[in-house]
Amino acid sequence: MGGEEAAAGASAATPAERSDVLIVGGGQAAAELVKSLRREGFAGSIRLIGSEKYLPYDRPPLSKGVMKAGIEMDRLAFLNAAGYEKHGTEVELGVTVTGIDPESRTARTSDGREVGYGVCVLATGARAVPAPWAGTTRVHSIRTYEDARELNEAINAGARRFLVVGGGYLGLETASSLAASGLEVSLVEATPQLLTGRASTFVANWLKEQHETRGIRIYLGSMVAELEERDDEVHVRLGNGTEVVADQVVFAVGALANLDLAKEVGAECGRGVLVDNRCETTVPGLYAIGDVASYRTATGSEARIESVFNATAQAKALARVLTDADPKEVSVPTFWSDQVGVSIRLAGWVPPTVETNDVVSQSEDGWLVERYLGGRLVAIESMNRLIEYMRALPDIVDLRRKL
Numbered sequence: 483m484g485g486e487e488a489a490a491g492a493s494a495a496t497p498a499e500r501s502d503v504l505i506v507g508g509g510q511a512a513a514e515l516v517k518s519l520r521r522e523g524f525a526g527s528i529r530l531i532g533s534e535k536y537l538p539y540d541r542p543p544l545s546k547g548v549m550k551a552g553i554e555m556d557r558l559a560f561l562n563a564a565g566y567e568k569h570g571t572e573v574e575l576g577v578t579v580t581g582i583d584p585e586s587r588t589a590r591t592s593d594g595r596e597v598g599y600g601v602c603v604l605a606t607g608a609r610a611v612p613a614p615w616a617g618t619t620r621v622h623s624i625r626t627y628e629d630a631r632e633l634n635e636a637i638n639a640g641a642r643r644f645l646v647v648g649g650g651y652l653g654l655e656t657a658s659s660l661a662a663s664g665l666e667v668s669l670v671e672a673t674p675q676l677l678t679g680r681a682s683t684f685v686a687n688w689l690k691e692q693h694e695t696r697g698i699r700i701y702l703g704s705m706v707a708e709l710e711e712r713d714d715e716v717h718v719r720l721g722n723g724t725e726v727v728a729d730q731v732v733f734a735v736g737a738l739a740n741l742d743l744a745k746e747v748g749a750e751c752g753r754g755v756l757v758d759n760r761c762e763t764t765v766p767g768l769y770a771i772g773d774v775a776s777y778r779t780a781t782g783s784e785a786r787i788e789s790v791f792n793a794t795a796q797a798k799a800l801a802r803v804l805t806d807a808d809p810k811e812v813s814v815p816t817f818w819s820d821q822v823g824v825s826i827r828l829a830g831w832v833p834p835t836v837e838t839n840d841v842v843s844q845s846e847d848g849w850l851v852e853r854y855l856g857g858r859l860v861a862i863e864s865m866n867r868l869i870e871y872m873r874a875l876p877d878i879v880d881l882r883r884k885l
């Protein structure tokens with residue numbers, strides 16, 4: 483069992499430093515695991531090692547207006563230093579785990595130490611897909627606090643024209659935040675519609691209209707063919723021949739799981755490191771949660787869900803595993819997105835390639851989309867329909883494998 487395993491590692495590891503649970507990564511999943519372990523009564527030692535120099539913080543606000551309003555890290559951190567102390571957790575920031583030896587249960591760190599562990603939890607998250615234009619200074623990602631701060635600095639320095647590359651939730655939220663600040667925004671998306679594989683056609687089209695009403699120019703089915711920084715501007719030619727001149731570009735085309743450590747030790751990986759319903763990888767003593775982890779769904783496809791819900795649900799499930807409790811059945815996944823002045827609530831998971839039969843009910847001030855597969859309700863999407871949304875939640879058939 484996980485709890486015994488965490489303690490049993492004590493005899494296997496000889497380094498001077500050792501923790502029963504070593505959490506690699508300092509994001510939402512890591513912070514939630516610390517809290518959940520203590521909530522479940524875990525009494526062993528916990529160490530969290532994170533590459534970023536900040537305590538684990540909330541990423542969603544980064545694309546929802548923080549970048550325009552200025553950023554206070556105090557508002558974003560899940561727990562302050564005293565909070566980690568209270569949770570009996572040693573936190574090392576600005577340190578990267580560079581390797582793991584599952585045999586001796588030892589991790590190597592970027593500052594040249596060896597740290598023993600009972601169990602190791604990969605909570606290494608994901609990183610933004612890098613922009614393909616080398617040497618550019620006006621092309622930004624939006625994944626980290628530093629990314630948002632850079633964007634904020636560019637706005638404060640007078641940038642007014644923005645091109646957002648990518649029509650997923652991140653790109654759309656960023657475009658919406660920028661436009662709401664009175665900035666000029668264009669958005670280019672490679673596929674013929676927004677949110678491809680991530681939302682119903684109704685929601686994609688509704689959002690397109692809303693963004694366009696707010697002055698955002700949207701180019702669908704087109705990619706950036708050429709990008710050149712010249713005379714304090716970015717000159718972009720799209721595949722459809724359109725020329726866009728911007729002060730700054732936000733590259734938001736997705737994220738890649740940080741899999742290096744998992745791959746190095748031979749853990750089975752797809753787009754994420756594959757875990758079972760106990761969040762365990764194929765390597766004994768090695769667990770994974772959050773954006774880095776993926777699992778097989780009931781339909782056999784691989785689900786790597788990048789969301790707050792997934793990071794917290796997996797952390798809670800793992801805390802129970804490591805305290806020898808059964809992981810509780812996880813409720814249907816829920817998501818939200820704030821853009822164009824409204825909050826959209828979604829529930830259920832639909833594999834990107836699956837076509838659903840969507841039933842839309844719309845009124846002047848809101849809508850609800852019920853998405854059916856083979857006659858079964860598998861997802862809902864809603865805006866200003868909280869009561870119907872809440873009522874429908876128990877009816878949703880969860881297409882993922884249960885955690």
Ligand SMILES: Cc1cc2nc3c(=O)[nH]c(=O)nc-3n(C[C@H](O)[C@H](O)[C@H](O)COP(=O)(O)OP(=O)(O)OC[C@H]3O[C@@H](n4cnc5c(N)ncnc54)[C@H](O)[C@@H]3O)c2cc1C
Nearest residue numbers: 507508509510511533542579606607608772773788789790
């Ligand atoms: C701008 C933005 C907006 C979002 N909006 C929403 C939203 O509206 N709703 C929603 O549900 N979700 C949203 N998300 C997704 C959500 O924030 C993520 O799913 C969640 O943060 C994942 O947490 P994580 O801990 O798994 O990974 P991360 O947050 O990526 O944290 C992983 C951490 O581990 C560190 N790390 C990596 N490798 C190592 C190593 N070898 N050693 C030490 N440390 C390492 C990384 O530097 C990073 O700090 C958004 C994400 C972003 C970026």
